[in-house]
Amino acid sequence: MNNLNLILIVNLGSTSTKIAIYKDRECIGQETIRHESDDQFHTFSDIWDQYSFRRKIIEDYVTANGYNLSxxxxxxxxxxxxxxxxSGTYRINEAMVQDAKSRKYGNHPCGVGCTIAYDIAGELGITALTVDAPCIDELIPEARYTGWKNVYRKSFYQALNQKSVGRKLASKLGKEYEEMNAIIIHMGGGMSIAAHHQGKVEDVNNGLDGDGPMAPERAGTLPVGEVLKAAFSGEYTYPQLYSMVNGKGGIYQILGxxxxxxxxxxxxDGNILAKEVYDSMIYQIAKSIGAAAVTLKGEVDAIALTGGLAYSSYIVSGISKWCEFIAPIHLFPGENEIESLLEGALNGMNGQWPIQEYV
Structure with a gap:
């Protein structure tokens, strides 16, 4: 390994900044800073306007733990x-930063995080890395086509946690990840249900674009005709409609x-609507698991539930009721993104994984 010592890890979410400092594998400090009630945070009209705000938070955290950026x-x-x-570990380079800033492939605060990491690393003369970005693409051709010419399904999902859980699940089963067939369900603000076939995610829903089951803040797959009616009704702007798909859709729109x-x-407390909506979300997840089992031709070694909602016994028991006939169900609750980023970065710096260049 290179003379690795102090490692800074940043994970920028829509309303949070997660930061951790490690000395090799020893965690020196880790914190999630929430921004929901921060008045300054809500003055930014675009996530890229948050650059200085987020960077100061990160730099202040390093200082508060008794270190300098140097x-x-x-x-x-x-x-x-x-x-x-x-899939794998990548050096954050100028091309990656410029593509993130272009918004051509999507717009998310983690693009700001990559830019902050790249800028600080450049000023210090050190390396900035990222691991298993959400745009990993291993889809088979059959998973890409839609009924519209030149409109294709895209691979965009919670790849960092999906891949990390895939490796943990394989180890638990006494297999290599490249030998295993599994269905992994990340259940957080959004949902991703992925068919892992011998080390590759060959099919997965794109929850950001409204594909897959309903989620706490995403609408999931909608009847297209009703969406078209809403789009041309004159009642909504594009940003309003998109927020109803991603951010303010799903459970949030129905139950608040x-x-x-x-x-x-x-x-x-006996709220019938809440029970029906929540059970419907579970039902939709279960149907997606069934579809993923078909893509694996029924050869499924295991099903894994992960993400924050995997802590819920209500959800776990509900999914088990529908799906335990397919394969044994294993739990890996939480997102564990910081730990997954650390592991992938150390694997790259140790030479266990190649450090790839984004072009």
């Missing part, structure tokens, strides 16, 4: 929405909360 030897950021990539614990509280 003490850092490596910076790692969650990956940005850029063009299709292979994105918090699964609040929904389950409503159900406990």
């Amino acid at each position: 003490d850092l030897s490596l910076i790692v950021s969650r990956g940005a929405p850029v063009k299709a990539m292979n 909360t994105k918090d699964g614990r609040e929904v389950e509280g409503m159900i406990s």
